[in-house]
Amino acid sequence: MTRWLVAGAGGMLGTDLVAALASRGEAVTGMDRAGLDVTDAASVTDAITRHRPDVVVNCAAWTAVDDAEASEEQALAVNAGGAARLAAGCAAGGARMVQVSTDYVFAGDVVADEGPGRFGGDVGRPYAEDDVPAPRTAYGRTKLAGERAVLDRLPGSAYVVRTAWLYGAHGPNFVRTMIKLADQRPTVDVVDDQHGQPTWTADVAAQIIALVHSSAAPGIYHATSSGQTTWFGLAREVFGLLGADPARVRPIPSSSLLRPAPRPACSVLGHRAWAGPQGPGVRPIGDWRAALHRAFPALVAAQQAAAAGQPASS
Ligand SMILES: NC(=O)c1ccc[n+]([C@@H]2O[C@H](COP(=O)([O-])OP(=O)(O)OC[C@H]3O[C@@H](n4cnc5c(N)ncnc54)[C@H](OP(=O)(O)O)[C@@H]3O)[C@@H](O)[C@H]2O)c1
Numbered sequence: 001m002t003r004w005l006v007a008g009a010g011g012m013l014g015t016d017l018v019a020a021l022a023s024r025g026e027a028v029t030g031m032d033r034a035g036l037d038v039t040d041a042a043s044v045t046d047a048i049t050r051h052r053p054d055v056v057v058n059c060a061a062w063t064a065v066d067d068a069e070a071s072e073e074q075a076l077a078v079n080a081g082g083a084a085r086l087a088a089g090c091a092a093g094g095a096r097m098v099q100v101s102t103d104y105v106f107a108g109d110v111v112a113d114e115g116p117g118r119f120g121g122d123v124g125r126p127y128a129e130d131d132v133p134a135p136r137t138a139y140g141r142t143k144l145a146g147e148r149a150v151l152d153r154l155p156g157s158a159y160v161v162r163t164a165w166l167y168g169a170h171g172p173n174f175v176r177t178m179i180k181l182a183d184q185r186p187t188v189d190v191v192d193d194q195h196g197q198p199t200w201t202a203d204v205a206a207q208i209i210a211l212v213h214s215s216a217a218p219g220i221y222h223a224t225s226s227g228q229t230t231w232f233g234l235a236r237e238v239f240g241l242l243g244a245d246p247a248r249v250r251p252i253p254s255s256s257l258l259r260p261a262p263r264p265a266c267s268v269l270g271h272r273a274w275a276g277p278q279g280p281g282v283r284p285i286g287d288w289r290a291a292l293h294r295a296f297p298a299l300v301a302a303q304q305a306a307a308a309g310q311p312a313s314s
Helices: 010-023 040-052 065-070 072-091 138-153 176-183 201-213 231-242 288-307
Strands: 004-005 029-033 054-058 096-102 158-163 188-191 219-222 249-252
Touching: 004 010, 004 040, 010 029, 010 054, 010 201, 040 072, 054 072, 065 072, 065 138, 072 096, 072 138, 096 138, 096 201, 138 158, 158 201, 176 231, 176 288, 188 231, 201 288, 231 249, 231 288
Parallel strands: 004 029, 004 054, 054 096, 096 158, 158 219, 188 249
Antiparallel strands: none
């Protein structure tokens, strides 16, 4: 049986991954920051020698995108240094590794208005796994450095799984915020000029498990929903699912929200690697709207539990 070690198991994706593995009867050890600090070499070595995993999944990350602008070194220590340390531990222990990464490795800064979708203007189509990254933020630079650190150290036995626009039951996220605001405010202003793929953490978890159990070639995979929308489109869908009037969500431009880190105007990712000749034969995650509908009861329950001061169940 495959022995899994999940770093960052206290986070939104890590929690769902550990739960998904446990529910499939897999041998999994989930470690949060208190048990495994990826910036601490001794902590990493200890975890790998003690648990002797076959696969390490790195869900640990500095994810505060705006804070990273002023603290890039600290973000780098987690997102690149931590990834490198785990990869070195895997190399020494003979384990494979999955490094979770992000659409922010791409520029996503120009929108081409062609065809039914909007795509990163520097490529004019969904970003392919092998497109050249060009991060525009400190967070994106540190995550790209993490990808490279892992692929350099484990060229034959690592997967980089890029995801984006995550929501889930176990952490703050945009969908849960909209569920809360629908209850609290008559109207909500949401940006309508950033395009991406809302993605459920449980779907990414399932994709990671399927990838590891396949005979897929090592390398980069994109684990996002298919289709695309804007934050405004996503908020309207949430209001509709709640039975609230979607017209209470009003569109605004990104320029009206001043933030330290620029957001990609369009970071839609393509999914070719799942289907290619070297691919794992695993179907990509489906349509973003269908995923949101599947996830919604768990998200509402989590938000209600949070409002009542209770922990969310898994
Ligand atoms: N959320 C998104 O929309 C999104 C989009 C694209 C990609 N991703 C990627 O998906 C992965 C999972 O993200 P997420 O949304 O689950 O983020 P999250 O909820 O912020 O989880 C990240 C976890 O990493 C932990 N961590 C931070 N520093 C650590 C350290 N030095 N050692 C060990 N653990 C540490 C955090 O612990 P503390 O809580 O104690 O800080 C947190 O539990 C990350 O690689 C992220 O870059 C996320």
